[in-house]
Amino acid sequence: MEKPYVVGIDIGGQTAKIGLVDARGNVLVQTVIKSNDTDNYEIFIDNLCDAVKNMLGSKYSLSEIRGVGIGAPNGNYYKGTIENAVNLTFGGPRVIPFAETMSKKIGLPVRLTNDANAAAVGEMTYGAARGMKNFIMITLGTGVGSGIVVGGYVLYGHDGFAGELGHVTMVRKNGSLCGCGKTGCLEAYASATGVARTARELLEATDRKSVCRDLPAENITSKDVFEAAMEGDELAKEIFSFTGNMLGEALADFVAFSSPEAIVLFGGLTRSGDLIMKPVVESINNNIMPQWRNKIKVVFSQLKESDAAILGASALAWEVKED
Amino acid sequence: MEKPYVVGIDIGGQTAKIGLVDARGNVLVQTVIKSNDTDNYEIFIDNLCDAVKNMLGSKYSLSEIRGVGIGAPNGNYYKGTIENAVNLTFGGPRVIPFAETMSKKIGLPVRLTNDANAAAVGEMTYGAARGMKNFIMITLGTGVGSGIVVGGYVLYGHDGFAGELGHVTMVRKNGSLCGCGKTGCLEAYASATGVARTARELLEATDRKSVCRDLPAENITSKDVFEAAMEGDELAKEIFSFTGNMLGEALADFVAFSSPEAIVLFGGLTRSGDLIMKPVVESINNNIMPQWRNKIKVVFSQLKESDAAILGASALAWEVKED
Numbered sequence: 001m002e003k004p005y006v007v008g009i010d011i012g013g014q015t016a017k018i019g020l021v022d023a024r025g026n027v028l029v030q031t032v033i034k035s036n037d038t039d040n041y042e043i044f045i046d047n048l049c050d051a052v053k054n055m056l057g058s059k060y061s062l063s064e065i066r067g068v069g070i071g072a073p074n075g076n077y078y079k080g081t082i083e084n085a086v087n088l089t090f091g092g093p094r095v096i097p098f099a100e101t102m103s104k105k106i107g108l109p110v111r112l113t114n115d116a117n118a119a120a121v122g123e124m125t126y127g128a129a130r131g132m133k134n135f136i137m138i139t140l141g142t143g144v145g146s147g148i149v150v151g152g153y154v155l156y157g158h159d160g161f162a163g164e165l166g167h168v169t170m171v172r173k174n175g176s177l178c179g180c181g182k183t184g185c186l187e188a189y190a191s192a193t194g195v196a197r198t199a200r201e202l203l204e205a206t207d208r209k210s211v212c213r214d215l216p217a218e219n220i221t222s223k224d225v226f227e228a229a230m231e232g233d234e235l236a237k238e239i240f241s242f243t244g245n246m247l248g249e250a251l252a253d254f255v256a257f258s259s260p261e262a263i264v265l266f267g268g269l270t271r272s273g274d275l276i277m278k279p280v281v282e283s284i285n286n287n288i289m290p291q292w293r294n295k296i297k298v299v300f301s302q303l304k305e306s307d308a309a310i311l312g313a314s315a316l317a318w319e320v321k322e323d
Numbered sequence: 324m325e326k327p328y329v330v331g332i333d334i335g336g337q338t339a340k341i342g343l344v345d346a347r348g349n350v351l352v353q354t355v356i357k358s359n360d361t362d363n364y365e366i367f368i369d370n371l372c373d374a375v376k377n378m379l380g381s382k383y384s385l386s387e388i389r390g391v392g393i394g395a396p397n398g399n400y401y402k403g404t405i406e407n408a409v410n411l412t413f414g415g416p417r418v419i420p421f422a423e424t425m426s427k428k429i430g431l432p433v434r435l436t437n438d439a440n441a442a443a444v445g446e447m448t449y450g451a452a453r454g455m456k457n458f459i460m461i462t463l464g465t466g467v468g469s470g471i472v473v474g475g476y477v478l479y480g481h482d483g484f485a486g487e488l489g490h491v492t493m494v495r496k497n498g499s500l501c502g503c504g505k506t507g508c509l510e511a512y513a514s515a516t517g518v519a520r521t522a523r524e525l526l527e528a529t530d531r532k533s534v535c536r537d538l539p540a541e542n543i544t545s546k547d548v549f550e551a552a553m554e555g556d557e558l559a560k561e562i563f564s565f566t567g568n569m570l571g572e573a574l575a576d577f578v579a580f581s582s583p584e585a586i587v588l589f590g591g592l593t594r595s596g597d598l599i600m601k602p603v604v605e606s607i608n609n610n611i612m613p614q615w616r617n618k619i620k621v622v623f624s625q626l627k628e629s630d631a632a633i634l635g636a637s638a639l640a641w642e643v644k645e646d
Contacts, residue, residue, distance in 0.1 A: 084614075133481075134480050134481040134485075148581075150473055150478055151476070153474070155473055155580075155581055156582070157457050157473070157581050157583060158456070158457040158582050158583055158584040159582055160582075161582050161614065162580065162582035163582075164579040164580075164612055165580065167579050167612050168579050168580075169575070169610055172572065180612050181612075181613050182610070182612065182613075249492065249495065253491040253576070254580070256486075256487040256488060256491050257471070257478075257485065257486070257488065257491075257577070257580050257581070258471075258478055258480050258485050258580070259480025259481050259482055259483075259485035259486075259487075260480060260481055261481040287505070289487055289503050289504075290504050291407075291484065
């Protein structure tokens with residue numbers, strides 16, 4: 001009989017979220033453990049295995065699980081490794097054989113990729129990209145991530161690290177510094193941190209009226225800017241249209257690359273709805289080759305945000321072939 | 324017995340080049356016909372079929388041919404159509420069922436794609452990309468074309484038209500007009516016409532000394548600029564470094580997309596050798612994410628330029644399955 005469940009694990013800098021998922025994308029049970037309380041990856045993996053078993057309890061068993069899918073920063077799908085993940089306490093400048101180690105400990109196949117690729121697989125399996133074979137997933141969170149699907153498969157490239165669309169250069173002169181070390185990257189603008197920085201810069205550079213001035217500049221978040229925009233604050237609205245416009249410019253170039261059926265937007269910034277969607281769509285059509293104008297769907301993710309990370313990771317495990 | 328030959332046809336605005344190719348990439352016989360003497364595509368296809376048969380003569384026969392591969396402007400691989408090819412006299416704003424029509428007339432399977440994709444398949448089959456599964460082919464001719472190979476297959480995208488990397492936007496303000504209708508496209512700079520235009524603009528905007536001033540500005544070609552640069556002309560050398568720098572900026576972004584093993588440069592501009600290669604490689608490494616710095620091979624095509632178009636197109640036909 002086919003094994004009916006998969007386990008999805010989303011590893012972040014602070015916590016790892018773990019869930020048991022069925023073929024329809026229902027998260028049946030879930031749990032969370034800390035990911036920053038050890039610098040020893042073997043201990044962390046032991047903790048993960050214990051957490052999975054505790055989560056299953058007496059209702060479910062390991063023998064019903066087809067495999068484990070993991071989304072992790074700097075995850076390499078080809079090798080199942082986590083490479084140079086400086087934001088993980090057990091990471092650092094080294095290559096960790098994560099999938100192999102965990103597979104041995106838990107006795108199940110383990111697939112691993114980075115979080116944005118996991119999100120793309122999740123969207124294709126359970127979400128807005130069901131039935132699509134060519135689409136681009138853009139995650140707009142603290143940073144900007146991407147998962148590119150071509151012919152029904154995630155594009156991993158030669159080394160397993162394809163799809164770093166947050167790091168194309170959008171501003172070639174005096175661009176903002178990006179976490180990757182470059183300047184002017186898309187991520188330095190179209191992320192939550194980017195929106196907050198744009199706000200700070202605009203407030204400093206001008207005398208314009210804005211409710212954002214009531215906040216201490218160094219504490220402004222993208223949520224503050226969103227709330228101000230919803231109250232009709234002109235400066236805040238302008239920040240969203242600046243951000244959406246730049247994101248649209250980038251997306252138009254991405255279409256020239258892989259000619260996707262759709263672009264799926266996911267993550268915190270998408271909560272701003274039309275404030276971001278309208279300038280994005282307008283900018284894509286202003287910057288795209290005529291043959292694609294008004295033809296590329298741009299949609300928000302359909303995964304429930306609280307479940308999305310687990311669902312995305314879990315979807316990887318459906319690729320495991322039954323014995 | 325396996326059929327030992329394929330036919331490659333490269334359709335351009337003036338002529339169509341036709342060749343018979345063996346599995347090692349030898350062009351055994353070849354011929355050329357006009358492609359601009361009829362606006363009726365059926366007549367043109369009749370002419371092509373006659374030319375193929377004449378070329379084979381008595382030495383070769385249609386029964387030894389596995390299939391026909393065609394590279395054509397605006398060729399759609401999925402449908403075998405030529406779509407809205409305004410530069411072909413038999414083209415125009417319509418969709419021509421080219422592969423299907425030719426296949427019926429000649430009695431062989433016919434595969435069709437655009438010229439840059441054909442070049443990529445040619446390079447993978449016979450050239451610098453043999454054994455590679457992930458690379459990007461950039462053709463630097465009158466325009467800038469591209470063929471993207473992912474996991475051993477050309478990336479065609481949702482509609483068959485993926486890989487229009489000549490039309491990513493490199494200059495967002497006051498960019499040069501591109502043939503596609505947009506402004507600031509890579510093609511408006513990193514093509515033979517782009518180099519000539521940059522030369523004209525620099526000559527007009529400054530008083531700087533250059534042997535290029537001896538030519539009537541409106542007639543300057545990229546070849547003139549190349550020859551001037553080889554003689555040590557500073558302005559001409561600067562034009563190549565400007566062009567190479569911009570191309571490198573674009574290529575760095577392309578790497579973030581598909582993480583290729585190599586980038587293969589092909590076409591007229593590559594005859595300028597190190598004049599273009601040096602700034603390209605420098606600029607890639609200045610603009611790329613640290614993880615890829617100095618890791619992406621950049622190489623010139625290894626196909627003999629006179630045979631390349633035929634070889635590229637012919638390589639498509641090897642994909643035809645034997646009956």
